[in-house]
Amino acid sequence: MRRKLAAGNWKMNGTAADLAELEAMKAAAATKQTDVLIGTPATLISRAVATAGDAIAIGGQDCHTNASGAHTGDISASMLADAGASHVITGHSERRVDHGETDAIVAAKSEAGYANDLTAVICIGESLEEREAGQTLDVIGTQLAGSTPAAATGANTVIAYEPVWAIGTGKVPTLEQIAEVHDFMRSQLVERFGEDGNAFRLLYGGSVKPSNANEIFAVSNVDGALVGGASLKASDFNAIITALDEA
Numbered sequence: 001m002r003r004k005l006a007a008g009n010w011k012m013n014g015t016a017a018d019l020a021e022l023e024a025m026k027a028a029a030a031t032k033q034t035d036v037l038i039g040t041p042a043t044l045i046s047r048a049v050a051t052a053g054d055a056i057a058i059g060g061q062d063c064h065t066n067a068s069g070a071h072t073g074d075i076s077a078s079m080l081a082d083a084g085a086s087h088v089i090t091g092h093s094e095r096r097v098d099h100g101e102t103d104a105i106v107a108a109k110s111e112a113g114y115a116n117d118l119t120a121v122i123c124i125g126e127s128l129e130e131r132e133a134g135q136t137l138d139v140i141g142t143q144l145a146g147s148t149p150a151a152a153t154g155a156n157t158v159i160a161y162e163p164v165w166a167i168g169t170g171k172v173p174t175l176e177q178i179a180e181v182h183d184f185m186r187s188q189l190v191e192r193f194g195e196d197g198n199a200f201r202l203l204y205g206g207s208v209k210p211s212n213a214n215e216i217f218a219v220s221n222v223d224g225a226l227v228g229g230a231s232l233k234a235s236d237f238n239a240i241i242t243a244l245d246e247a
C-alpha cells in the first residue's frame with residue numbers, strides 16, 4: 001500500500017558533470033516501480049529536473065522558514081518549487097548540528113515546503129551518546145513530535161530515521177535496532193494522525209550501501225532509504241534502487 005522510495009542526498013556535492021550520473025540513474029529508475037528522489041545542491045535543481053524528467057523526483061536539501069526577504073544566501077521553498085523541485089529535505093542532522101536547527105525550526109521549514117506543494121522529507125535521529133545512554137526512543141519520540149507539523153499527512157511528508165552515528169561512518173544499527181525505531185515511529189504517527197499515520201513512508205538512512213540494502217529493506221516498517229555517499233554514483237545507487245524494488 002505504501003510506495004517504496006529510494007532517496008539520495010547529494011549534500012554539498014555535484015556540478016554539471018555529475019548530471020551524467022543522474023542520467024544513468026534515470027535509465028534504471030524508469031524500469032522500476034520504486035519511487036526515486038535525489039536531493040541535489042540548489043544550484044543543480046533546474047538542470048537535474050531537465051535531465052531526470054518524470055523518472056526521478058528532484059528535491060532541495062533545506063529551505064528557509066520565510067517565503068522571501070533579507071536572508072542573504074538562504075533559499076526559500078518557493079524558490080525550490082520554482083526551480084522544479086517536488087521535495088525538500090528538512091532537519092538533516094548536519095543542518096541541526098552545523099546551523100543549530102531545532103525541532104521547531106524543522107517543523108516551520110516543513111510547513112514552508114507544504115505551502116509550496118513540496119513533500120517534506122523530515123530527518124530525525126539519535127546521537128551515539130543518546131543511544132548508549134538508552135535514550136533512543138525518547139529522543140526519537142521528541143524529535144518526531146516536534147519536527148512534524150500538525151498539517152503533515154502521509155501524502156506530504158516522509159520521515160527519515162538517520163542515527164547520527166551511522167551517517168557517513170560505515171556503521172549501521174542492527175536490524176533489530178532499526179526495526180525497534182521504525183515500529184516505534186509508526187505507532188507514534190498512528191497515535192497522532194490516526195489511520196493516516198500508516199500512510200507516511202519511513203526511510204532508514206546512514207551508511208546504506210548495495211551490500212547492506214537487501215537486509216535493511218526486509219525490516220518491518222522500512223519503506224526505503226535516504227542515501228548519502230552511495231547516491232553519488234549510479235553504479236551504487238542503481239543497485240540500491242533494484243534491491244528496494246525487489247524487496
Ligand code: PGA
Nearest residue numbers: 167168206207227228229
Ligand atoms: P550516508 O549519509 O549514506 O553517507 O551515511 C546518509 C545521509 O546523511 O542522508
